[in-house]
Amino acid sequence: IIRHGEELVVAEGGKGGRGNMAFATHKNPAPDYAENGDPGVQRRILVELKVLADVGLIGYPSVGKSTLISVVSNARPKIAEYPFTTLQPNLGMVQVGDQSFVIADLPGLIENAHLGLGLGIRFLKHIERCRVFLHVIDLTREDPYQDYLKINHELRMYDPRLLDRPQLVVLNKIDMPETEEKVTQLKEKISAPMQIISAHQRKDIDKLLYKTLEMLKNAPNIIDEIDEDIKVYQLEPEEKPYIITKTEDGFNLSGDKLKLIFERTDFTKDEAVKRFARQLRSLGVDEELRSLGVKNGDIITIFDYEFEFID
Template structure:
């Protein structure tokens, strides 16, 4: 299934039905009086979180959604039927924005949560409603109120407990595939990962969800490379695991490049707890590894973990560091409902 995390959708709630002008006409009844029924209420547009969804791809192929119009009233005091509401299913973590893409309308955080985005128009009153002691035969009725229409943006922010960040080709996908049942594409070139990936990790008997996003490069906040829009998927994480490639030219500069992009993005990402790890230590000589470790330590102002996603060296320590921050209660309910995790073993 193709991953899509943003979609523009047109929605319209149903118009209310018109009221009816009618009079009772029966044999031997000289003054039957008004009998026009009221119009039915238009259908609402409802957004609901559905379990099992993890993409907005359905809204790539259908962008227009209209609720049913209320039925008109009719004679013999018959009221019109209400229009059927339309329900749009979205994955957990979806946000609704106005057409300007900045005004947040609603943020979904629970499975089964419902939000009425647009209410249907009220039905018009029939002439029977206007009968009074002074006006026994009203000949007026109300039209139904029109429904609401608008364009909205649906934006998905995956809900995970820990997020992987780093430059392209830093070994993030290899790490995810090693510690979870996820099977991301892995190759020896930058931007192998084009879409965010989720994996369920089982470490020391505790499960949590780990998110892998496409790599960041210098200028990502200005749209360079794949940009920084995927950083929204790690906004909800409690902790970030920052992987730095030990085979790069300068580990300290690589670390600072990513931190600069996190700071430019905002979203309090720079305030999150960060665990720094020097990856691919199996691919460098001991002398070079010591230099890179010292450079990274000076840049990050903390001692980095040493690990290799390919051989598994140091992976267990990195997972334990993540678990210590996440604690007993993961923020993501998907830890149980996504794919079943397999315990990691060295």
């Protein structure tokens, strides 16, 4: 489901049974039994939510993504100095002048996240619908450039098309000592658009937001690919409506069509039971049982019930 108001039927209800008037006859104009409805489809469904955000914050854990989203929006994520503080995406609405966009603080990536390490796929599935990425880099880490390469590698391994999305590199924690040299090196090695900030001190946050807004204006809309199953219809021979198996006590009856008739029958009503017996005869069950040597008084097991064969 990718559009507002879209519906998807994952488990259909069973066909309703016929009421008693459907079995009315001249002899019995008001029968006291009706037909049970068919059982519905039963499934165990896993539903995954992918966040709908214009901008996604990506980067290693604890590089300042949660601090940044708390500064630029109304989101209030949990912030602490240890990895994986953000366990679920946090959404915030960012107002820039008279314009706005939705930003998502996504759980941090680590190396081999595409294989499920760290929060792995739980993170990566959420970035698929973001039109612009803010790639946050912590200038206090030992090798920020390698961090940049590894995060992009994880995106490529998960879905190469993610690298085609506009990406703004955000160099965070410029307020910390010994970061100027790293900034110079990163500018030489990274050709992507870049913005230097201090989320903690709110330095140059406005510049970051206006750059992001400009990138959003030029970013293409996400086109969702829908897998359309092609159904192939072919004529198949009709299956036998029942299967008879010899047992120690008598005979066992099974089969899909037989089960359908069985489940539609209300066995608390004598007339319904008689109708069930007539349906078995019309299918040829009685005749085949006789050919297999059934005797008067033998037990015929049909799913949950046992019947005595009376010839």
